[in-house]
Amino acid sequence: MSYSKNDIERLIKKIERLNAQLLRLKKTELRHKHTKILLQKKTHALGERIKELNCLYKISHIVEKYGISLEKILNGIVKIIPNAWQYPDITCARIILDDNAFYTDNFQVTPWRQSSNIYIKGKKAGYLEVYYLQEKPESYEGPFLKEERYLLDVIAKRIGEIIERKLLEKQILEISEWEQKRIGQDLHDSLSQQLAGIAFLCKGLQKQIASRSLQESKEIEEIVHLIDDAITKTKGFARGLYPVRLEAHGFTTAIDDLAINTERLFGIVCKFEYNEPLLIHDNIMATHLYRITQEAINNAIRHGKAKNIIIRLDKREDEVTMTIQNDGKPFRKIPKNHQGMGISIMRYRAGIIGASLDIKKGTSGGTIVTCTFKIKEKG
Numbered sequence: 001m002s003y004s005k006n007d008i009e010r011l012i013k014k015i016e017r018l019n020a021q022l023l024r025l026k027k028t029e030l031r032h033k034h035t036k037i038l039l040q041k042k043t044h045a046l047g048e049r050i051k052e053l054n055c056l057y058k059i060s061h062i063v064e065k066y067g068i069s070l071e072k073i074l075n076g077i078v079k080i081i082p083n084a085w086q087y088p089d090i091t092c093a094r095i096i097l098d099d100n101a102f103y104t105d106n107f108q109v110t111p112w113r114q115s116s117n118i119y120i121k122g123k124k125a126g127y128l129e130v131y132y133l134q135e136k137p138e139s140y141e142g143p144f145l146k147e148e149r150y151l152l153d154v155i156a157k158r159i160g161e162i163i164e165r166k167l168l169e170k171q172i173l174e175i176s177e178w179e180q181k182r183i184g185q186d187l188h189d190s191l192s193q194q195l196a197g198i199a200f201l202c203k204g205l206q207k208q209i210a211s212r213s214l215q216e217s218k219e220i221e222e223i224v225h226l227i228d229d230a231i232t233k234t235k236g237f238a239r240g241l242y243p244v245r246l247e248a249h250g251f252t253t254a255i256d257d258l259a260i261n262t263e264r265l266f267g268i269v270c271k272f273e274y275n276e277p278l279l280i281h282d283n284i285m286a287t288h289l290y291r292i293t294q295e296a297i298n299n300a301i302r303h304g305k306a307k308n309i310i311i312r313l314d315k316r317e318d319e320v321t322m323t324i325q326n327d328g329k330p331f332r333k334i335p336k337n338h339q340g341m342g343i344s345i346m347r348y349r350a351g352i353i354g355a356s357l358d359i360k361k362g363t364s365g366g367t368i369v370t371c372t373f374k375i376k377e378k379g
Contacts, residue, residue, distance in 0.1 A: 052151045055084035059155065063162055069351045070166045074102045077159065081130060085148055090133040095159065097126035108133065114144050116156035120163050128156045169348065199227040251286045252277040252313070255293060259311060266301055274313035278320060282376060288349040289322065289371065292357070295342050296324040296369040304328025304367055315375075324369040331359055331367035 062068065062076040074095050082091035082104060095102040097118065112132035117124050130152060136143035202224045209220070255272055262270040280286040293311060300306040306328030314321045343359065346369075350357035355373035362368045 051084045052147065055080055055151065056154070056158075059158060069354050070163065071100075071102075071354065072351075073162060073166075074100075074159070077155070078102045078104055081155065084151060085130060086145055087132060087134075087136060087143075090136075092131050092133060094129045094131075095126065096129070097163070106133070107131070112136070112143050114141065114149065114152050116152045118156050118163075119160045120167075125160070125163070128152060128159065170352065199224055202227065251280045251289065254286075254290055255311060255313075258290070258294060258297070259309075262297055262301075262309070268301065268307050268309065270297065270309040270311070272311045272313075276315065278313055278315060278375075280375065282353075285353045285373070285376075288353050289355075289373070292346050292349050292369075292371055293322070293324055295346050299342055300324070300326035300328050300367065304331075306366065318374050318376075320373055320375055322371045322373075325362060325366060327362075327366040329367075330361040330365055 058080045059077055062073055062080075074097065078093050078095050081093040082088045085091040092104045092107040094104070094107055095118075108131070110131045110133055112135065114130045116128050118126040118128060130144075130148075132143055140146035141149050202220055205220055252274060259270040259272040262268065280289070297309055297311075300309055304326055306326035308327045310323075310325045312321075312323045312325070314323075347357050350371055350373075353373060355371050358370045360368055360370075
């Protein structure tokens, strides 16, 4: 079969068109492959950024918990970190702060390390470290991404800010405690003495006019009685503001005094029950527990209108459960961000000493405040 010249030319042009189409298809396919690779990289990068945002969100969530201690915050942060890194399954972390260290369960030192200093009030106080447990391809900083360096620095800075905030909260509470003690001492040493002096003068005056006017003598006797009552209440307030017995580690005795003083001041029944005296060698812990009990009693009287309050101490090995139960108005569940200052401070005090605090409605009405804590042995 023979082809004419025109047939051959048409066939060649057709082949050229097909080759051109094939070339365009190859270019399109190449672009699609490039776009697919780029999309995969962008998707991976987006996933990494989401992990980083989740990390920062979880850290903020831990910090905002009421009454959480600094130790629990740092333990929580160090466990969150690995999931924000590119290879979470082989990532471990450690926070070093002065003489304290917080680790992930799988922590070990390896050659593949990132570190960022932690500063408190402009001074280096420790550092945050992230390690890979296996070798990985080189990236921005060894096997670590540029974004991971940025995230590490942000977390280290955040830890410094958290510590500064916790230290400030502690200082504010200590100043408040100091002021309460000072006012308590002033009430006991100054005002009580002045009232006692006035009562003494009134008794002397009563003796002088007793023979002249029975009515006036009775009026002065009533004044003396009111002054004596004011002295008793002033001393009671002073003991509440400054529980001296706590200084001698007499926590059980101090709570017993608080119960007796509550009955005397408010005319209600306040009982303290325990199996054996509780010795707390840590005066800071004892003071916080005393203030938690005191606030629970005040809330029961002021808001719950309680007539009966029972304070209980139950010790099992190194764990103690303290309950303050009342028969007043039942506790209303309120969101934590809408709770009053008293409850917020109670939760904060519990957090400082590593205790848990639960407030709930009693089974037969009223409110039950439960504080559970561990006792550290002396030395």
